[in-house]
Amino acid sequence: MPAAVRFGVNYTPSVGWFHHWLDFDLDSVRADLDSIAALDLDHIRVFPLWPYFQPNRTLIRPRAVEQLLQLVDAAAERGLEVNVDGLQGHLSSFDFLPSWTQTWHRRNLFTDPDVIEGQATFLRTLADALADRPNFLGMTLGNEVNQFSAGPHPDPDRATGAQIDAWLERMLAACEEGAPGKLHLHAEYDATWYQDDQPFTPAQAARRGALTAVHSWVFNGTAQRHGRTSVPTEHHAAYLIELSKAWADDPRRPVWLQEVGAPAPLIPAEHAAAFTEATVTHALDCTDLWGITWWCSHDVSRDLADFPELEYGLGLLTNDRRPKEAGLVLARAAREHTYAPKPRTIALVVPADPAVRSVCAPGGPVFEAFFRLTADGARPTTVLDVRADDKEHLAARGITEVVRPDQVLPTPQGGTRS
Structure with missing residues (x-):
């Protein structure tokens, strides 16, 4: 990995939020990008809203695609590279799905052949249009599309793990067909790592696509349970980065901390800068980190x-x-950080079976043991139970000690660690 980590931001337009695509104003976008570039960040992630770009299954609006290209070119003028999310999808509690998948045309997003073909065409079209832009990093399939596949979504599109695997393969192939050799990936919210009935699995996240993406939000029970300045809250992003490595086949697979933020009131505005600094510092202690966005x-x-x-x-x-102060903290990290983390030599055993992955969630034994080790000064990572005795795998990752959660946590009677 390089001596520097990529630092960027998820671009939320200051005027009109993501509805700016309906009244696209390039001057306003340029002013936004100027303010981002002034923070010394090097990339942005952008979100073309799917129903605005593909309002009919066989209509991808040329004008919308041209506006996306204008945004990407404006970013290039300011030294910013761009990752483009495709199937939006879900943003900030709102769902954005085209009418040809809803109500009278209700069809499953992950299994219906016509929907799949429409999605693949859309992703291929965007990737092809962007392919010759030198600042185009690649496509993310969509923003946290796994939230559509299971509860707590009020109207989920149910699918099996095998069906999701086939969907991911098809969508990633469409991106590669449109823009060969770019950094194409998929990204889910943390139910992939924590929720037993999620058909999007940790193995898919850690093995499909050019790199692994994790989205770290401490409103998932972490900050509620442990508090604003606790070890679990300030190290949650690092935990997800290290948890993802248990399922990766490539021991040096890059991991992108693609979303992380300071959510009020759990992180009050006056403490956002301190949370930002702590989160970034601990993430930079993880090997094979591609970037922080x-x-x-x-x-x-x-x-x-x-x-x-x-x-x-x-x-x-x-x-x-x-x-804001948190922005200045991130800008300083982007300018001044060095990246040379040592391998994490102690690994916590994680069950390979995704049906019991809730042991990794806040309150679960893997989660609590990881942070008990961290609080004691260790720098843990994770390893699957099926690889815990694989000397070649452990050596490739620099792991010299393997422990189970029950060896770390106190006994039920309140005894000390065994």
Whole structure:
């Protein structure tokens, strides 16, 4: 891995939020990108809303694609590379699905042949249009599309793990057909790692696509259970990075911390900078880290209704493009960080069976044992139970000691670690 990690931001337009595609204003976009570039970040992740770009299964609006290209070119003028999410999908509590998948045309997003063909065509079209842009990093299939596949979504598109695997293969192939050799990947929210009935599995996340993406949000029970300045809260992103490595076949597979932010009120605004600094510092202690992409660039305008309260203040910049203290912290890290983490030599055993992956969730024995080790000064990683005795695998990752959660946590009677 390089001596520097990529630092970027998920781009939330300051005017109109992602609805800016309906009234696209290139001057406003340029002003937003100027304020991002001033933080010394090197890339952005952008979100073309799927129903705005493909309102009919056989209509991908040329004007919308051209506006996306204008945004990417404006980013290039400011030294910013761009990752483009395709199937939006789900953003900030709102679902954006085209009408040809809903109500009278209700069809499963992951198994219906016509929907799959439409999705693949859309991803291939975007990738092909972007392929010759030198600052185009690659495609992410969509933002946290796994939330559509199971509860707690109120109307999930149920699918088996095998069906999801076939869907991922088809979508990633479509991106590669459109833009060969680019960094194409998929990204899910943390139910992939924590929820037993999720058909999107940890193995898929860690083995399909050019790298592994993790999205770290401490409102998942971590901050509620442990508090704002606790070891689990400040190390949660590092934990997901290291947890993902248990399932990777490539011992040096890159991991992208693609989403992480400071959600109020669990992380009050006055503490967002400290949380940002702690999260970044601990993530930089993980080997094979590709980059850190903060959520998000600009605050959501209070003129827009019905967002969850936390969404309005997540920006590194205010809605009028002024940098906040957390933004200055990330800018300083981007400028000054060095990246030379040593291998983590102690590995915590994780069950390979995704049907019991909730042991890795907040409150579960893997989760709690990882942070007990961390609090004691160790630098743990994870390993699957089926690889715990694989000397070649352990050596390739620099692991010299393997422990089980029950060897780390106190006994039920309150005794000490065995």
